[in-house]
Amino acid sequence: MAFKRYIPVESISELTINRLSVYLRCLQQLEHEGTTTISSQELADRFHLNSAQIRKDLAYFGEFGIRGVGYNAAQLREHLVNILGLHEERRVLVVGAGNLGTALSHYSGFNTGGFRIVAILDSDPRKVGKRVPGGLVVESVSDLTRIVKERKVHIAVITVPSNSAQKVYDELVEAGVQAVLNFAAAQLKGHPEVKLKNVDLKIHLELLSFFLTHASRLASVT
């Protein structure tokens, strides 16, 4: 509730939230190295970030640093954990036990901290009953609603083929899931009360393509 004082959550962009995750990673590394205090400028220099951006992003959520001294690394890390809600348990369901769904069900990070994969579902009867790496047994997508309710699933990850993604999304919303991470290449019609995040892995290849293009252009004129 402390956050309400500063800015409504709807007006904070996904890019800002993603940067909070990045700052959290940086602080964890600094703490691991024994750093106790750091300024936004030092944080920026060390991790190739923007110090004004860091201050602006954090200012949405309160005043954390001490002017002229900087941030207490452990305190700021704890603030970020709280802001991101990572102190709470988040039960995650994976729908689609293909290669991507199977990979995500034992991806480091998808089963750490508060995140816990509680089930992986598929519609293929040949997959149902099989054990995937990480230890879960694939269950039938026909049990989706029951599993969401019984295991109190918060977040669902969609890794089904794109032509099934909308149907799965609608079932997840109906069953009471509050947030969905969609890896299917489908433009889903979202529900206003359920947070939907589409993941587009191609964007990373395009980033590399950009640097390849411009590095070689620069190289070609030197």
Add this chain to the structure above:
Amino acid sequence: MAFKRYIPVESISELTINRLSVYLRCLQQLEHEGTTTISSQELADRFHLNSAQIRKDLAYFGEFGIRGVGYNAAQLREHLVNILGLHEERRVLVVGAGNLGTALSHYSGFNTGGFRIVAILDSDPRKVGKRVPGGLVVESVSDLTRIVKERKVHIAVITVPSNSAQKVYDELVEAGVQAVLNFAAAQLKGHPEVKLKNVDLKIHLELLSFFLTHASRLASVT
């Protein structure tokens, strides 16, 4: 070379480049719907973007819009394709034929436009020789250098276990790869002339966690 007039490529952030990919997706959708001209404000409103940010991002690369009229959608799309270097063929190698590597080798987007997966490698002799979905046959990682050179690989994707990632990265650099996308949870010691992008999928779960936390806080006070 036209880009050099505006700003050195090193000073353009990854976030800016990622936004260019987002603008490209939006323009493709608009063209698909028959839109021919759009202002930065209309583009922002339609896709929940920031119009000032759009203008700033594009200004790095030239003057594309017509004041008071907006952008020609097809022309701006073509500019973005050129800026991102997507008109060129990019040969991609996947190292690690586990679930994630296998998934990426036939992920929609990793084999579209100019991107072409030319090989998938693994160190496990039980995997070598097996055909993965999409049609490629897994080859031995001991042939990495030869394959990079013979198939003129531009981009490598690392999906090996984290304790092997540095060794694979070093071999890729030595073999002449120019850009690396790393999915392994390992802090790689990078080479200054090889663009390295670490992908952290947990960031997406943290984003959803943020919205779950704040949505329920807001709900609890209404």
